[in-house]
Amino acid sequence: MSVPAEHFATAEDQRQAAELGMWVFLTTELMFFAPLFLGYAYNRWAYASAFAEASRHTDVVIGTVNTAILLTSSLFMALAVRATQLGHRRPTQVFLLVTATLGAIFLGLKGLEYAHEWDEHLVPWLDFRFAPGNAHGAALFYYLYFGMTGLHATHLTIGIAMACVFAFRLRTQPAQHLRNQIETGALYWHFVDAIWVFLYPILYLVNRHG
């Protein structure tokens, strides 16, 4: 068992403090995303037809595959947490690396998606072209699309780096030593996944029909 920092009475105190700290931090992250969700909701109301039209141009195949990938990665992250609690070093490493790999695949597919959108002139500010009647609303939709998925991707990248760092550290430390870090890191990962769970329907599924 690792020695707690000197201002904590016990290691359990420190663990609980770290967990509470991460929950508070995730709340701030939620509030950071909130204005984008609000902007989306407001503009979907104000520009209903333009948003509907713009929604049909997002790549629902990649979006759906990515959702499945990210949910699976959360599964592996949860498995990593369990393995670290049981003190199983090798399985923890494997699970962490699978998580990171799945996250990386998500990013790769996202990059592919962005490249398609660039080709189709759907990137605002960079030669954006859309049917004239709906151009303003569609530009707002894609502005929010790139903003939200971009912010999400940034957070995912940090999560991937974190998982890799933990896996690396496990080469020289027993699993129990990293338990706090992996548990709080897993919370972060699940949060990033949860954000995606909301982004997916609002960006890919709403108004898909018609």
Add this chain to the structure above:
Amino acid sequence: MNAVPDSEIVPERVLHESSYLHEGFTLRSWLLTRDHKRIALLYLISITGFFFIGGAAATLIRLELMTPAGDVVDAETYNKLFTAHGVIMVWFFLIPSIPATLGNFLIPLMIGAREVAFPRLNLASWYIYTLGGIFVVATLIAGGVDTGWTFYTPFSTLFSNTNVVLAVIGVFVVGFSSILTGLNFIVTVHRLRTPGMTWFKLPLFVWAHYATSLILVLATPVLAMTLSLVVFERLTHIGIFDPALGGDPLLFQHLFWFYSHPAVYIMVLPAMGVASEIIPCFARKRVFGYRMMAYAIFGIAIIGFLVWGHHMFVSGQSLYASIAFSLLSFLVAIPSAIKVFNWTATLYKGSITLSAPMLYILGFVGLFTIGGLTGLFLAATALDVHLTDTYFVVAHFHYIMVGGTVMAYLGGLHFWWPKIVGRLYPETWARIAAVTIFIGFNLTFFPQYLLGAQGMPRRYHEYPARFQLLNEVSSSGAVILGIGYLLPLAYLPWAMLRGRRSSANPWGATGLEWQTPSPPPQENFATTLQVIRIPYDYHPATESAESQA
């Protein structure tokens, strides 16, 4: 009457006892410290510096406003001055002032802990604050920004020709400093209370900072995102705030004020916490209605999140939204009123000493009351139509933030100065400063209520001649106020070097911070404390009887 109990002759050996100030004298030991007490002092130095930069801007503003004509600086410079004053005072002085200095220093002590929950994060907060400050100073050097601290669109995104992006980045960065401080305090209060320190034994100072921290972590990220959107829109001319592209400038206002209204409670709740420590001590009496005071703090914090639209009554917001926000704004005044009444009732049958901290805090209660009452005028939609965007609003928020928060901050600095530096400040000078500040403040800002009621708009570089007399009174008052602020700037550092040595508890106050030497050792307490007494366990009857015997 001596405010300070007869100073004890401090034995020589005590003078060589180790305190947190003696743990290393190198710059490195300060800049890489993990000690919350040293971090508090780092913040103290930084925010004092920014206070005087913001104050310099205010000085030039009041100088310009002595005469109706714009004859001291040109219009664009004036606009940059009031922007700098607002940005610096709000984000680099008021918001961090009490929490980052007194909060950082005292919260672990008050709950009987050795440290905050995340000491390295605490240091990082200060560095992030400094980085934000560098951006703001860079903005000033690059020629300033002229949007007002409120950065309204589309002026800030499409029309201003000044350093908007640089300024906004500075505010964005310093916001993260606030968020991390808030996070640290929340976890500290939850997890590091010493045995016996239950929630309802906590000092109200801790309650106030806990509620403030909740606001910090929930509201500040919204500002961060809103400012990011402003930067993006300014750089790319694509965005959701630009009406020419079908965007909505009111969306900016909603997002901005959703943070900025709770922000004013970030600024005032810690001040209320300070008041609740000082009044019981110098009235030698338990605070009246301790539980109600704690609940009122949360009432203010929660309702404070629901009133932001009262900044937008004439913005084009719907009638029904305005009415709803008006009702909530009246409701948020109730817990504040309860606190004022409870502080007053604490004085009843107490045994009162008008020490310098007490003078500051009584000033705080009076000025906060006036500021709060004038808030009711602004909450009333029909009155706000006339008064909004005039000097009435300027007077209102200065009464709360300067008459309120700054007075309480100074009161707290004086009250805890012996604990922080181990020496007593000069009491007579401190009382002179308190009275000077009180007088100067009222002369400066009371006329502004009248100016606003008469229709003088705010952010005006030039004004019609009929407003001159009141402006002259206001500017003259500002001179007195400035002198008042310079006094502690001189004698507090002097006290740090040459003041009489202080005992652990020079005021005879309750609270765990007084149960350890002044200044405290690095680890705060030699042993783990067990709390058994109720908070504010003062006894005025017995103490008064003792002093007459």
Add this chain to the structure above:
Amino acid sequence: MSATFDTFPQAASVLGRQVDVLFLTLLGVTGIVAVGVAVAIVAFTIRYRHGSKADRRNPPSGVRWIEITWTATPLAVFLVIFIWSSLLFAQFHRPPPQAMPIHVVAKQWMWRLEHENGRREIDELHVPLGQPVELVMTSQDVIHSFFVPAFRVKQDVLPGRYTTLWFTATRAGRFDLFCAEYCGTQHSTMHGDIVVMRPAEFSRWLASGSAQPDLVARGFDLYRRVGCSGCHEPTSTVHAPDLSGLFGATVHLSDGSTVVADESYLRDSILLPNKRVVAGFDPVMPSFQGQLDEDDVIALIAFIKSKRGGP
């Protein structure tokens, strides 16, 4: 202009006078509270100063009935003020139907005003005494705010939409108009005057001045010139909504919602036609953004307003 020290100049509008009554009432109430708190603090500080011989037995740390009273009483007072203010504020939002419309375009750093008959003013507005006037306002650039302290009215003026403000002047004379929303370098010089004239005098003033086509006539001219009539006349082969009787009517939109056709709706329909599409029509109307300035849009709207429903 004299620089007399005028504590509280009397309101010069109908609603303004009511505002002053509310203001003075609240001033009285808050004054009592402020004085009460101050007196209590001073009295307690003197009577219970350290060393005084006052009776300090049984100091209370909570007295239920007092606490309830000082919570409930302010609450009751606040609710009264809130209701009073809300009712008055609602009247600010309800211009009388016969109010005389004036169109205002704010720009950095001046006010441009236009009467119905086409007479234009800059930084000055002539209005008749005793008759309600409604200002329909927009900005060409940033947010401004139309503030007449003497009338106790203020309304932000936004780019991209219309906001309105109305008043009935009760005193003849010249009154300050200020811009009250910071709008850039010359914000403090964006000053104007409201000139209130007796009705007969005002009519003479309005009729004089250089001959200008009135708003409706200008609007009709634009309606044909820029091509609106090509689609919106009943004889057109293009399927476009009929504009007769449109102003003030309830419109059903393609997304199922309804909207009242006010000035803002008409403006959006001209400049951002696909923002709200009428149910049953295709989104084929082109945008006229860039082809029409604010004055043109105002004229077109005046023309559309004048098109009453068919017999």
